[in-house]
Amino acid sequence: METLLFNLIWVIPLLTVLACIPIPSTCERALRAVHTASVSFVLLIVCVLTYRVFALGAAPADPASTPFALRFFTDIPWLSAFNAHYIVGADGLNMLLLALTAFIVWAGVLVSYKIKGNQKVFFALIQLLATSVYGVYMSFDLVLFFVFYEMEALCMYLMIACYGSGRRDYGGKKLTLTLAFGSSMILATLFGLYFESGTGSWSLMEISKVTLPMDFQMWAFPLMFMGFAVSSSLFPFHFWSPDGHSAAPTAVSMLAAGVMMKMGAYGCLRFAMFLMPEAAKIWLPYVVALLIFNVVLGPFIAIRHKDLKYITAYSSISHLGLIFLGLAALTPVGLRGASLQMISHGFLTGLFFATIGMIYERTHTRDITEMGGIMKKMPFLGVGFVIAGFAGLGLPGFSGFIAESTIFIGAFQQDSTLTRIVTVLAILSITTTAVYILQTANRMLHGPMPAKFQTLTDGCFREKLVIVVLVFCLLLIGIFPGPFADMLDLSIAPIFNRF
Amino acid sequence: MSIPNFIIPDLLLLLFPFIVIGSRLFCDAKSNVPWRIANIGFLLIFMLLNFIPLAGGEGRFFICNWRVDDFGVFMREVLVVSAILGMWFSKDYFMHAAAGKPQMHQIAEFIGAIAFATFGGVTVVSACDTITFFLGLEIATIPMYALTAWNKRDQLGSEAATKYILMGSVATAFELFGFSYLYGFAGSLHFDAIQSAVAAGTSPLLWIAVLFLFCGIGFKLTLFPFYTWAPDVYEGAPTPVTAVLSVTSKATAIAFLVVLVYGPLAPVQEQIAPLIALLAGVTLFVGNLGALKQYRLRRFMAYSSIAQAGYIMVALLGTAAMAKTAIIYYLFVYAVSNYLAFFVFGIIGHHREEIFDSLRGLSKQNPSLAIALAISMFSLAGIPPLAGFFGKFHLFFSGATTGHYMLIAFAVLNNVLALFYYLQLVKSAWVDEPDGHLNPLRLTRRQRGVIILLSCAVVVLGFLPFLSDNIFMGFSGF
Numbered sequence: 001m002e003t004l005l006f007n008l009i010w011v012i013p014l015l016t017v018l019a020c021i022p023i024p025s026t027c028e029r030a031l032r033a034v035h036t037a038s039v040s041f042v043l044l045i046v047c048v049l050t051y052r053v054f055a056l057g058a059a060p061a062d063p064a065s066t067p068f069a070l071r072f073f074t075d076i077p078w079l080s081a082f083n084a085h086y087i088v089g090a091d092g093l094n095m096l097l098l099a100l101t102a103f104i105v106w107a108g109v110l111v112s113y114k115i116k117g118n119q120k121v122f123f124a125l126i127q128l129l130a131t132s133v134y135g136v137y138m139s140f141d142l143v144l145f146f147v148f149y150e151m152e153a154l155c156m157y158l159m160i161a162c163y164g165s166g167r168r169d170y171g172g173k174k175l176t177l178t179l180a181f182g183s184s185m186i187l188a189t190l191f192g193l194y195f196e197s198g199t200g201s202w203s204l205m206e207i208s209k210v211t212l213p214m215d216f217q218m219w220a221f222p223l224m225f226m227g228f229a230v231s232s233s234l235f236p237f238h239f240w241s242p243d244g245h246s247a248a249p250t251a252v253s254m255l256a257a258g259v260m261m262k263m264g265a266y267g268c269l270r271f272a273m274f275l276m277p278e279a280a281k282i283w284l285p286y287v288v289a290l291l292i293f294n295v296v297l298g299p300f301i302a303i304r305h306k307d308l309k310y311i312t313a314y315s316s317i318s319h320l321g322l323i324f325l326g327l328a329a330l331t332p333v334g335l336r337g338a339s340l341q342m343i344s345h346g347f348l349t350g351l352f353f354a355t356i357g358m359i360y361e362r363t364h365t366r367d368i369t370e371m372g373g374i375m376k377k378m379p380f381l382g383v384g385f386v387i388a389g390f391a392g393l394g395l396p397g398f399s400g401f402i403a404e405s406t407i408f409i410g411a412f413q414q415d416s417t418l419t420r421i422v423t424v425l426a427i428l429s430i431t432t433t434a435v436y437i438l439q440t441a442n443r444m445l446h447g448p449m450p451a452k453f454q455t456l457t458d459g460c461f462r463e464k465l466v467i468v469v470l471v472f473c474l475l476l477i478g479i480f481p482g483p484f485a486d487m488l489d490l491s492i493a494p495i496f497n498r499f
Numbered sequence: 500m501s502i503p504n505f506i507i508p509d510l511l512l513l514l515f516p517f518i519v520i521g522s523r524l525f526c527d528a529k530s531n532v533p534w535r536i537a538n539i540g541f542l543l544i545f546m547l548l549n550f551i552p553l554a555g556g557e558g559r560f561f562i563c564n565w566r567v568d569d570f571g572v573f574m575r576e577v578l579v580v581s582a583i584l585g586m587w588f589s590k591d592y593f594m595h596a597a598a599g600k601p602q603m604h605q606i607a608e609f610i611g612a613i614a615f616a617t618f619g620g621v622t623v624v625s626a627c628d629t630i631t632f633f634l635g636l637e638i639a640t641i642p643m644y645a646l647t648a649w650n651k652r653d654q655l656g657s658e659a660a661t662k663y664i665l666m667g668s669v670a671t672a673f674e675l676f677g678f679s680y681l682y683g684f685a686g687s688l689h690f691d692a693i694q695s696a697v698a699a700g701t702s703p704l705l706w707i708a709v710l711f712l713f714c715g716i717g718f719k720l721t722l723f724p725f726y727t728w729a730p731d732v733y734e735g736a737p738t739p740v741t742a743v744l745s746v747t748s749k750a751t752a753i754a755f756l757v758v759l760v761y762g763p764l765a766p767v768q769e770q771i772a773p774l775i776a777l778l779a780g781v782t783l784f785v786g787n788l789g790a791l792k793q794y795r796l797r798r799f800m801a802y803s804s805i806a807q808a809g810y811i812m813v814a815l816l817g818t819a820a821m822a823k824t825a826i827i828y829y830l831f832v833y834a835v836s837n838y839l840a841f842f843v844f845g846i847i848g849h850h851r852e853e854i855f856d857s858l859r860g861l862s863k864q865n866p867s868l869a870i871a872l873a874i875s876m877f878s879l880a881g882i883p884p885l886a887g888f889f890g891k892f893h894l895f896f897s898g899a900t901t902g903h904y905m906l907i908a909f910a911v912l913n914n915v916l917a918l919f920y921y922l923q924l925v926k927s928a929w930v931d932e933p934d935g936h937l938n939p940l941r942l943t944r945r946q947r948g949v950i951i952l953l954s955c956a957v958v959v960l961g962f963l964p965f966l967s968d969n970i971f972m973g974f975s976g977f
Contacts (some may be wrong), residue, residue, distance in 0.1 A: 081824055118866065
């Protein structure tokens, strides 16, 4: 029963799309109702299943899924021409990421009620995007994983180019093509993994049973790691993200920054580092060197930007840099911090882009120099933005503090001067983060209000609900990190044991 | 297994064009009878092909010069599917032909020519000796010359046909030259004898033959550096002919290579692998590069199909069973995606000029056409979960069986380039604002039906495993 529910997570969005085909695109209310019901139902399923995974704890799992202890494990032969299987399962790490996705998709649908253009196609694309993200986190077969991973490109371009703002075609193309570049690197290594491992299987569990030849690992690991890192905007492949995010409609920015950019980091951990641990040990110090840009320079660039979405995009780049710092630390604490940061940053950036989208819907500008006094007219949205900002600079009580401090402790434990230097720089860069967040909040929310903003209204119930739920999630992880950390530790152990 | 049954579809395919063309003698100019006969005939042949048991063996007829094996049966199915789609398409073309263009009653000859080309393709996959093989290739090509020049008053069409005939004749000369050297090397025309001669030892004579054969087929398959005729011919020919040209001709040419590489030349496959890899890599790069700056729909599709030819070549590096599975599967999905694209272009061509700007605002005015166009473009670009991705995955998998990772990495990177220009086209249809000067598009119920059918096929053939599994089972002898 639970296994069936688990598999339904990615099927329901597709079924919703099919169910909406007969509804004419003029019936927008009906379309929104169907999609909201569908995403709420998925959210419910995911929450129940996440609790089940937590409750099962370290209980023994299906032996076929070793070295992972996967719940709801399903393995069905799929394409016999190259022995691809449909393998899905859940451990703490991907279950929490699925929960994050479900929350962000739910919020994304709720904030898109007033999107201009053909809503039928827009919601269908959101559901397809949701399918692809759910599929990525669920699958443990390389072919299945790649199919879901690459599927996003199909939806992303259309959503950004048709429903975005500003330089939408440019932003959409830049994002889609850069991500496609990353996935082409991954695809090339997948063939290598299949044939070099000699297992005749695409299953993550099967391939991990053999030690891959070292000369193969030495070229395949950087290719695969960087391929994934493209979607997590690791320097030098970060350039797509500011343009892409700023052109995208609110819901797409939320999904792209909140969950899609985590797919890259997740892939680095679950696929690249897990399958090729020997090469990872050699190559990861170089990744640490690249991080100096992400973590240290990212916030400085954000200071100089005037566009709210650009600021948030560069803030995301620096936060995602911290995930890689945790991964590259190669200590259990670092890996735990990295995975906590994936989840925490998802909620954080979701909240950021949601409030920005709501404010933009009213002011029709994202330029902070043109704004002012928003707090007077939109106190709720303003407070939501400030909370997101504080969570972003790592205020204790919010999830960001827990995740980042865990990463710093983990990274400092590693006996390497470079990592320690980068860690110290990263800790110092929190000050820079504070600068741009306080500066933005100050300029936007306080001070004199332009006359044209006099008629603006605060968020409606739907928008307030989104903000409250996302803030609640941030606080929940921030105040009770224990259960989350336990779930993550259990699922990180099999990966760390390979080192 | 009773041997004569095997050959019934082939005999039907041979008789069939004569019946279709002959039927015109007995009915008046506006009659729909030839078209109905063609429909029933092709569907019947397709059904009969599905009843041929695949057991990994092969049947030989006519003094061992005609064989029916697994690859042949699947190729027949690809060719017949292509012919059926081409036939539906030509009906659409003749229904909408404006004044001064060919009228409905000529459809019998049109379909007859397509059927001849199909039979030519069947001959290529059935041949066991170089003469039959060569004849098949010519039977497949000559009707295409006639079809290209169908609108005799159309300047572009006549230019295209002239170019095609001249280039095609040169290619034919190359092939004949290659075959004569092959005969000189092996002392026999029969493939089995040539294969054993090649296995016994090589000589420069063989390499000259191989080089000439590859040059000859390079013309037909639009490989670098012999691809230059394709954009002009694709643009000049009537739209259904372009579609048939891009699928049937290409399928025939690639079947020719498969028969050659895994038949007589199988013992030296490893030695000619660098040549194949080079042709594949350069062709797909050049095709992708050429497509970047196109703004006319059919020139664009010409370059796109040049690139696709390069991708197909990657599969020829693999082991026999895997390469054949990959190529057959890819040809199926390529046929469906390509016909879908051309069908949409054809509808646009009835009302507007065939350039990118004619697509403006399509998503707002005709959402179903815009969705179909996006599906076909993303499928050709190889984006999952559409069929095109799985097709390319098969091709790359086949190439990877022999460890050509560098070529695969190159091909996969080229996919990003390809995605760029396919996105350009999707952008015209989805992002650009409608242009009031464009003629409105009207879809008939039949057109809508074909588009929905093909779109569903492109979506479903990919992730539902029945097609690829059936093909794979056929080759691994389950």
